[in-house]
Amino acid sequence: MFDHSFFSSKLGHAALVSIAAMITFAVFTQMQQDLATSDMLIASTPAVELA
Numbered sequence: 001m002f003d004h005s006f007f008s009s010k011l012g013h014a015a016l017v018s019i020a021a022m023i024t025f026a027v028f029t030q031m032q033q034d035l036a037t038s039d040m041l042i043a044s045t046p047a048v049e050l051a
Contacts, residue, residue, distance in 0.1 A: 006012045 007016065
């Protein structure tokens, strides 16, 4: 579908940079989710007291 001439063009470079940015963002968001422990998730929920 894509040949060497496509990836050597400006559009091809932009496509590769876009793909790299999407992969970087996906890895970053996954790492942020892994850092959030269950204690942090429980602490972030609002506490409701019943009278």
